[in-house]
Amino acid sequence: MKILIGADTYYPHVNGASYFAQRLAHYLHRRGHRVLVIAPSRTFQHEVYDRKGVEVWGMRSIPVLVYKDFRVSPPFLLRKVIDKRIQSWTPDVVHVQGHFFICRAVLKAAWDRSIPTVGTNHFMPENLSHYFPLPEAAKELLRQWGWKQFRSVFEKVDIVTTPTKTAARLLQQIGLQKEVLPISCGIDRIRFSPSANGATLKGKFNIPEGKNILLYVGRLDKEKNIDLILHGFSRVAHTVDLHCVIAGRGAEENRLRTLVCTLGLNERVTFTGFVPDEDLPGLYAMADCFIIAGTAELQSIVTMEAMASGLPVIGVRAMALPELVQPGINGCLFDPGDQAGVADCITAVFSDSSRRNGMRAGSLAVIEKHDIEEILNQFESIYRRLATERDHQAARLRPSRSVDL
Numbered sequence: 001m002k003i004l005i006g007a008d009t010y011y012p013h014v015n016g017a018s019y020f021a022q023r024l025a026h027y028l029h030r031r032g033h034r035v036l037v038i039a040p041s042r043t044f045q046h047e048v049y050d051r052k053g054v055e056v057w058g059m060r061s062i063p064v065l066v067y068k069d070f071r072v073s074p075p076f077l078l079r080k081v082i083d084k085r086i087q088s089w090t091p092d093v094v095h096v097q098g099h100f101f102i103c104r105a106v107l108k109a110a111w112d113r114s115i116p117t118v119g120t121n122h123f124m125p126e127n128l129s130h131y132f133p134l135p136e137a138a139k140e141l142l143r144q145w146g147w148k149q150f151r152s153v154f155e156k157v158d159i160v161t162t163p164t165k166t167a168a169r170l171l172q173q174i175g176l177q178k179e180v181l182p183i184s185c186g187i188d189r190i191r192f193s194p195s196a197n198g199a200t201l202k203g204k205f206n207i208p209e210g211k212n213i214l215l216y217v218g219r220l221d222k223e224k225n226i227d228l229i230l231h232g233f234s235r236v237a238h239t240v241d242l243h244c245v246i247a248g249r250g251a252e253e254n255r256l257r258t259l260v261c262t263l264g265l266n267e268r269v270t271f272t273g274f275v276p277d278e279d280l281p282g283l284y285a286m287a288d289c290f291i292i293a294g295t296a297e298l299q300s301i302v303t304m305e306a307m308a309s310g311l312p313v314i315g316v317r318a319m320a321l322p323e324l325v326q327p328g329i330n331g332c333l334f335d336p337g338d339q340a341g342v343a344d345c346i347t348a349v350f351s352d353s354s355r356r357n358g359m360r361a362g363s364l365a366v367i368e369k370h371d372i373e374e375i376l377n378q379f380e381s382i383y384r385r386l387a388t389e390r391d392h393q394a395a396r397l398r399p400s401r402s403v404d405l
Contacts, residue, residue: 001033001034001092001093001380001383001384001387002033002034002036002089002090002091002092002093003028003033003034003035003036003091003092003093003094003095003383004035004036004037004038004086004089004091004093004094004095004106004110005021005024005025005035005036005037005038005094005095005096005097006037006038006039006094006095006096006097006102006103006105006106006107007021007037007038007039007096007097007098007102007103008039008040008072008073008097008098008100008101008102008103009021009039009040009070009097009098010022010037010039010040010056011039011051011056012042012069013040013069013070013071014069014219014248014249014274015070015219016122016185016298016299016300016301016302017097017098017122017123019301020097020120020122020163020185020301021037021039021097022051022052023185023186023188023372024095024379025037025051025052025054026051026052026053026054027188027372027376028376028379028380029052029053029054030053031376031380035054035055036054036055036056036057036089036091037051037054037055037056037057038056038057038059038082038085038102038106039056039057039058039059039102040058040059040061040071040072040073040102041058041059041060041061041071041073042058042061042071043058043060043061044060044061044062045060046058046059046060046081057085059073059078059081059082059102060073060074061073061074062074069249072100072101073101073102074101075101075104075105078101078102078105079105079108079109082102082105082106082109083105083108083109083112086106086109086110086113086115087109087113091110091115092115092116092383092387093115093116093117093118093383093386093387094106094107094110094115094116094117094118095117095118095119095120095379095383096117096118096119096120096157097119097120097122098119098121098122098123099119099121099123099149099150099152099153099154103119103153104153107119107153107156107157111156114390114393114394115390116158116383116386116387116389116390117156117157117158117159117386118157118158118159118160118161118379118382118383118386119153119154119157119159119160119161120160120161120162120163120183121150121154121160121161121162121167121171121180121298122162122163122298123146123150124170124296124298124319125142125143125146125147126143126223126295126296127223127296128146147174147175150174150176151174151175151176154171154176154178155176155177155178157178158386159181159382159386160176160178160179160180160181161180161181161182161183161379161382162180162181162182162183162298163182163183163184163185163298163299163320164182164184164298164299164320164323165182165320165323166298166319166320166322166323167180167182167298167299167319167320168180168181168182170298170319181382183375183378183379184299184304184369184370184375185299185301185304185370185375186304186370186371186372186374186375186376187301187304187305187307187308187367187370187371187372188308188372189308189367189368189371189372191281192280192281192284192305192308192309193281193285193308193309193310194285194309194310194360194364195285196281196282196284196285196309197282197285198281198282198283198284198285198286199282199286200282201279201282201283201286202286204279205245205270205272205275206270207243207245207270207272207286208243208270211241211242211243212240212241212242212243212288212289212350213242213243213244213245213286213287213288213289214233214242214243214244214245214287214288214289214290214291214314214346214350215244215245215247215283215284215287215288215289215290215291215306215311216229216244216245216246216247216248216290216291216292217247217248217275217280217283217284217290217302217305217306218247218248218292218294218302219248219249219250220246220248220249220250220251220252220253220256221250221251221252222251222252223294223295223296224250224252224292224293224294225293225294225295225316225336226246226252226256226293227252227255227256227259228293228337228339228342229244229291229293229342230244230256230259230260230263230265230269231263231339231342232334232338232339232340232341232342232343232345232346233265233268233269233342233343233346234263234264234265235339235340235342235343236343236346236347237265237268239347240346240347240350240351241350242268242346242350243268243269243270244265244268244269244270245269245270245272245283245287246269246270246271246272247272247273247275247283248272248273248274248275249273249274253271256271257271280305281305281309284305284306284309284311285309285310287306287309287311288311288312288350288356289311289312289313289314289331289346289349289350289356290302290303290306290307290311290312290313290314291313291314291315291342291346292313292314292315292316292321293315293316293342294316294318294321295316295318295319295336296318296319297318297319297320297321298319298320299320299323299324300320300321300324303315303321303324303325304324304367304370306363307324307330307363307364307366307367308363308364308367308370310360310361310363310364311360311363312330312331312332312349312356312359312360312362312363313325313330313331313332313363314331314332314333314334314342314345314346314349315331315332315333315334316333316334316335316336317333317334317335317336318336321333324366326362326366329359329362329366330359330360330362330363330365330366331345331349331359331362331363332344332345332348332349333345
């Protein structure tokens with residue numbers, strides 16, 4: 001099939017929606033589909049480039065000042081240029097990853113040509129509103145406006161998906177009048193596994209030998225609540241033989257480094273900075289437990305990577321994380337903002353190695369249903385069904401011709 005993916009965040013952006021779009025494109029291409037991605041360019045100019053065998057058509061973009069390393073394509077002129085591209089490429093189905101400028105233009109071009117459309121939602125206003133220095137009441141109005149804009153687009157999409165049941169319920173609660181299919185982002189359980197080789201990474205990132213490793217991977221941004229992790233860790237850092245590794249970059253990095261000094265954790269915490277994609281499997285494999293405190297996770301790809309790597313998970317009891325983290329089975333949950341709860345979870349996981357090993361096995365069992373091959377099967381089934389329905393509809397509308405015998 002010819003599958004066009006529209007995305008307002010894509011390579012080299014570092015966030016879950018970008019990673020999902022990249023992996024979906026890559027794995028669909030690997031299955032033999034023709035895939036084209038329309039996404040923001042990496043410069044102010046339009047560009048065409050290859051990303052892991054997938055053709056990417058980059059729309060001219062500008063940097064977003066409040067969000068380092070993120071670029072956005074301005075809406076003016078988008079529609080005409082994208083319309084021309086879709087007209088020439090003639091996809092069988094269009095799959096957008098949001099409702100912002102590029103995705104809106106892609107959908108408009110698809111609707112004008114009766115091309116079937118799929119929309120996957122990764123959006124939560126809470127992940128954006130905190131960047132604006134506004135009173136809480138104003139932020140709430142901004143969130144309501146954001147959901148209204150989302151509904152105005154996704155109400156018209158043929159099929160809506162989102163990564164979890166929790167995320168699907170959220171879309172119903174904000175008033176989306178469509179059925180929403182929960183389909184996991186999926187995980188490559190061959191690439192991310194306990195057998196990945198991370199032997200050389202401790203030296204590469206100056207991580208001390210002989211210590212149990214508590215690992216965080218992801219953006220170092222405000223909504224990820226990494227300061228809560230550090231405060232909780234500080235309560236047990238000198239009673240549990242443990243080293244905390246924080247992998248990633250973001251707007252909060254300098255503040256978090258200062259907090260580590262303030263808490264007296266300089267010898268107990270390592271910041272790796274950005275970790276290249278090829279090093280991620282090994283990074284998880286060298287750790288002993290994963291931790292995440294973001295309260296606006298519609299699923300969390302990094303948590304699934306950790307689970308596929310056989311790690312217990314300490315997570316916050318918020319949004320969709322409890323769908324992945326099952327207390328006593330593969331990890332432990334703490335309440336939002338609860339420093340003591342973070343400390344208790346760390347103690348519970350690291351005070352008993354046999355319990356921790358049981359949680360490792362639990363993570364591997366829970367993650368099985370998220371295997372990327374099964375997720376691709378689900379999306380392929382949707383694409384084929386929509387394409388078949390379009391063909392049948394076109395056949396019904398085609399004028400019949402009588403034949404004189």
